[in-house]
Amino acid sequence: MTTDHTQNLLELLYRVSREVATVLDLRTVLQRVLIAAIDNVGGERGSIVVMDGHGNPLHSVIVYGQRIQDDTTQQLRATVERGLAGWVVRNRKSALVPDTSLDERWLHRPDDDVEQSGAKAAICVPLIAHEEIVGVMTIVHSMPNAFDNGHLELMQAIADQTGVAILNARLYTESQRQARVMTALAEGAVTINASLQMDDVYHRILNQASQALQVETVALALQEGPGGDFVFHAATGDNAGSIIGKRVPANKGVIGKMVREGRGIVIPALKEKNPFAKGDFFDEIESNVIAVAPIQAQGKIIGVMEAINPISGVFDPDALLVMTGIGSLAGTTIQNAQLFEQVEETQKRYRELFNDSIDPILITDWDGLILEANRKALSLCGYDTNAIRKLKIEEIHVIDWDSVGKEFDYLRDNHTATYEAILQVKDGDGIPVEVYLHNVNFENEQVIQWTFRNITERKALDALRDDLASMIYHDLRSPLSNVISSLDLLDSLLVDKDEATDSLIKIVGRSTARMERLISSLLDISRLETGQPIATQQGHSPKKLVQDAFDAVTPGTETRRQNLYKILPDDLPNIWVDGDMISRVLINLIENSSKFTPIEGNIEVGAKVDGEWLQLWVEDNGIGISSEDRAQIFEKFVRVKGKEKISGLGVGLAFCRLAVEGHGGKIWVDNDYQAGTRININLPIKKNK
Structure with a gap:
């Protein structure tokens, strides 16, 4: 290698190093590296595919001359899997292909036909940093045999110089992506959890997903019980109204695939491989690109969120991660909102039953202050709502503390107490009532519910029965005394009685004595129940x-x-x-x-x-x-x-x-x-x- 060649190579590497060292944005780094390689090696077009830590294509760029082509990762995936780039990655070796038509490692495409651009020359080198393959770079010339080993050496030198820079840019991009995801999820958590009204919860979930994913339409469906259909309850964006109410079986289509795999799915913008494109999913929507993520709560799938047709044409790499995170947040919030609705409905039914009850019902706190009264209580007591709320329960009847315990301690263990009392009304005499009380949850607070059952008629019947019984007992006693006296007289007159007569008189005597004891006992019961003392001890x-x-x-x-x-x-x-x-x-x-x-x-x-x-x-x-x-x-x-x-x-x-x-x-x-x-x-x- 001559001194001039070495000097030129060092200058090239210096320029390349300076170009990539001033930026951290991965896309910009890839563009500068690829343009520098094409300019100095002499290719007409080239590509770089960046790999993640598992060897999967993560990002890419293709340059035709000075024209940069966007969104090429999916196109280059096949090359990495089966073409020349894949061979380089698997073998960790550079490759020089003088004539692509003669090398089986080259993945032939329609434009490689003779009628099109025909055979080409190509160089493909691995991008390595810290013993890790971070990508693969390929440049192509339209003329076969345009490259030689000198070009390969130059290409390898550029790759060696830029591998670390590309790794740093990839890590920086990943950290930025993670930061975006965390920011989106944090904003989503704050926004989604700000309400428990179901319609508002749906609206917040859809808006957050739409803003984070930048798509034309977002829809949300919930599953009708385990194994049931998914029913769309809310949607936003283009033709959203036509989605609501649609039903999708849990075992079919993209939703069925998501349920079986238990994770989100992206159907890419490849219409020939997208079975849901052109109206197959929703009749009114041309669903070119779809992302589906589960809505989960407590480890179970309770619904699904659909994002249809990103505005940019493709989903960002982190789109599914964002959707899955929003779905997890949404699941907990939806479940809480459902529970809140159930509580509200229960309280509504309780209040209806409370007001429609035929018995007077009062609600008090644990100090006895009246908080609520139903219509029957207001009518019977003669107070309006404001007036009765100023009273304490002991002002309208005498509490039987033996039944309820000191400071209502007996009721705190979910026991029920009952006793009889006189209900004092605003105007008029007191009303005899049977009191039932127990603690209940009323508007999210533990309170005491008092039910007063009017027993005026029962008391009147009891008094009538007692008076009638007492009268009967007294009326029976007088003729019975005559029977007993007559029997004694008859016994004394019959001096010479035979055995049969004597036995008969004794039987009658015992029977009348028993009747007398029964009548005396009934009279004693009547007197003792009224509290009369025993005066003949x-x-x-x-x-x-x-x-x-x-x-x-x-x-x-x-x-x-x-x-x-x-x-x-x-x-x-x-x-x-x-x-x-x-x-x-x-x-x-x-x-x-x-x-x-x-x-x-x-x-x-x-x-x-x-x-x-x-x-x-x-x-x-x-x-x-x-x-x-x-x-x-x-x-x-x-x-x-x-x-x-x-x-x-x-x-x-x-x-x-x-x-x-x-x-x-x-x-x-x-x-x-x-x-x-x-x-x-x-x-x-x-x-x-």
Whole structure:
């Protein structure tokens, strides 16, 4: 190599280095390198293809003389895959092709035919930086054998000098692209998440996608359940109105391909390879170029976003990445908007039910301040909305704090409380109501809902029933007393009675005595329920009361061959009670045990001292009482459910409870007693003066 040749080569490399060192824009760097190579090597046209880190074509430029051709990457992809450039990349070696018609490495195109430009000469060299192929550069001359090894050496020198510059420009371009993507996604996140109204959310998503991608049309579809069709709900751009409402099966076309692969797809602007071009996708739109990206939420595809026909003719390399990012943002926002719509619809339905309820309903905070009242509450209480909102709930009725707990603590655990009260109205007498209250979510706040059910008619019926019952009981008592007196007189007159007559008179006597106990118990129930105190308490021997009860029930238990037992210590103290009432309590409990105890079963009555109380119990080995029935057997007209139908009105145990509680004692079913039933009562012991 001569000194002049070396000097010229160094000057060339200096000029090339200076040209590419002053810029970082990848496209500008490629243009300057390629023009410098054509000018100094002598080619008529040339190309550079830049590769990414995985060897895929990323960017390219083609120069004809001084004319630069845009958007050539897709055209040069085949050359990189199958042509001379591909061979150079795979072998990491430069190639000199004196005659392209004689070299099988050259990918022949229609313009290589003899009738066209014919055979050519070509040089192709790899662009290497830090042992990585960053691209491949090719120059072509229209005359075969126009290049020799000197041209190849010059071309290789230019490639060696510019490889690092191209790598830096590629990295700079990638960082700029990433910055654009991040900026677009950040702006998209702020814009898309600014609303929860569904129509506004659609509008913001489409506008953001349209601005970021610069396309003619953007459309958005949501899937109707898993595996369902995609239905387009919104669109913007050319012929957007014709898209809305269209349905696309989830397993067909480009959407089906996207669903199967779970990622976005770009259908490039190659009409011969684009099955969706010329109206195949939307009848009203010539869809030359399409990008499809999934809309995802919680890892599932819930919709799809379509970008159709970029204004520039092709999508930028980062278009799919931007679309996928916007789709992910859109998925979360759409799901939130759907949930918001559901909440709004639920609250709307709740408010409709609230206002249309036939019962008065009030909403208060946890301090009792009234926040809302439905129409029925306003009508019944006589206040308008503004006036009732100034009141506290305790101003219109007396709260039963035992039912709701201190500061409504019982309601905070999602419990429901109920009690009866008098609702105070603005003008007029109070109204008896049944109050139901529990905590609810009202306009995104936890509040208390009070429902007042007017029970005026029920109270009137209860009073009428009680008055009627009391009247009947009194009217029955008088003739029954006459029957009992007549029976006693008849018994005394019949001195020489035979056995049959005596037995008949005793049966009638026991029956009338039972009727008298029942009437007395019903009258006691009526008095005790109204809160009248027991005024006839005296000291009574529990042994005598138990024996009296045994005498009354023995005929019935003997008929069933049941065994009665007493466990009564000798030193039992007297109890301070109404003797007749407690005797009837014991008779009721023993007769109740007898009903549910089998033939030849056992019934035991016992007593023991428990502090200031005497505990009596009645125990049997009968069918027992279920845990569900134990809580209510002492209520009026409640009867234990069993296989056998047992006669009775269901008032005996109710009378026992009222009688015992009227003495200040208590009555309960022993929960630990497994076989049969044991009922306990506590009664006060007579105090010595």
